[in-house]
Amino acid sequence: MEFEDRFSKQALQKVPMSERPIESAKDAVFESGCRDPLIESKNPRMNAAFVVLARNSEIDGVVSSMKSLERHFNQWFNYPWIFLNNERFSQEFKKKVAQVSSGPVRFGTVPEARWNFEEQQTNPVLFKEAIESQGDREIMYGNTGSYHNMCRFYSGYFFKHPLVRKLDWYWRVEPDVDFYCDLTYDPFLEMQMQGKKYGFTVAIKELVNTVPNLFRYTNAFIKKHDVPLSDAWEFFVDRFDVYKGQNSEHYKSITNIRDFWKKLEERVPMYHALQTAGEDAARVDQHSLNRLVDHSNKRGLHTVNKDRFDGTEYNMCHFWSNFEIARTDLFTSEQYQQYFDYLESSQGFFIERWGDAPVHSLGAGMFLNLSEIHYFRDIGYKHSTLGHCPKNSPHQLPYKPGSRYKNVYHEDDERNLANYDRPVSDGGVGVGCRCKCPADHAEIENSGGSCVALWAKLTADEREPRATLDLDAIEARALEMYEQYLEQHDNDGSKWKLSTADREELEKLGSL
Ligand SMILES: Nc1nc2c(ncn2[C@@H]2O[C@H](COP(=O)(O)OP(=O)(O)O)[C@@H](O)[C@H]2O)c(=O)[nH]1
Ligand SMILES: [Mg+2]
Structure with a gap:
């Protein structure tokens, strides 16, 4: 039957998602456990960089994220860091980030025309009322104008910035994020070799009231441009056309x-x-x-009070875009830009509070196959209070620092990291390399809002027929x-x- 499967809520109560293997021909971790990064880093570098949008005031959070990522990955690979801001970066900011980076650092500003909405100029009353009304309705970040600017920028423009446009790949990083495991291979290179275009580490449900009409406009766009939907679209829709018969109406929800x-x-x-x-x-x-x-x-x-289109509703799943490893041409493509322009013309980026995460996600859903999307299940990651941290694979190797590592942590912290979590025994589900998960870690894969079970179901080798x-x-x-x-x-x-x-x-x- 359509909705009885091994990833149903009941099944997951018996064996939680984090204890289930999800490798398939469509998608699997690139490595379960450690490789030797001193050997891996002998491969040529890809045309890639980290991209960080941040304010000067966020310098401490930026440095904290950088230290974590340098220690767990970049000390061996030395990829550049690109910083973007809607204002000029201070000397202090520039100096501090250079101190921890093992790769080159570059700084770019976002011109006002790219940052602000046209309506902020042409119709400031409408703009202000829209933002205030979202505040009255207690929509998360709804009454913060700059948050809307940020989401719109990340949705439609950041990959067009001259510093980003010339890259083939980017890895998006935010202030105050944490990495828990060592990444001992080059993810850009692996993605290229496996035909991947978009990589995520957390997939969860969006707050409905931030995007009430996003799915409507997305469907209108699909109709208008006759977009041939690929199989990744299934990750974003609930289907209600499973019932046949004279009483189907009564079962549809x-x-x-x-x-x-x-x-x-x-x-x-x-x-x-x-x-x-x-x-x-x-x-x-x-x-x-x-x-x-x-x-x-x-x-x-x-x-049910969501809008339905051709028997489908938005299931609210999205990839968390505060972590993304992706090809820039996914978003600079004409089809994605048409999509963004269409959304922009609907004014939903300020009348509502569309996040760049659901926008990127629906874009990926429309234009990519599932096999072109990669779940980095081996990357332990935390943003705000939520995160993913895998169990360690039985296949571990000793830690060896890279030649350009700047020793960004105190030796006590290093000792703590060296004392990584015990690997799972053979046959257990563990894909991490030297992960050190926090003692009080609550795994997001096992939370009710996670979409990883759906990901596993859709990418499984043996899919139950619809x-x-x-x-x-x-x-x-x-x-x-x-x-x-x-x-x-x-x-x-x-x-x-x-x-x-x-x-x-x-x-x-x-x-x-
Ligand atoms: N330069 C700049 N960066 C911003 C602004 N607002 C948000 N950001 C950046 O955009 C990203 C997301 O913002 P954040 O406050 O972390 O949002 P959250 O992760 O959704 O809670 C972070 O990298 C912020 O540094 C802004 O007004 N100016
Ligand atoms: Mg953030």
């Missing part, structure tokens, strides 16, 4: 098997009542019946089961439940 059985168990006795009510029953029209049945079905089922549920057949057979139950039991039917055998039989009727 149900997306998991538990609710499906509950609904069926509630509807079947109603059909029975109607059938046995004798003559009068004929006078009950279908509409009234459905109203009646639905009335009795209110408890336990959530109501079935359509033939409700007419299922309901008719379930009614027979109910009638049989009444014959055999001395109660009014209120204790009736579908048995496991019943469900198995009904599931077989599910596939058309």
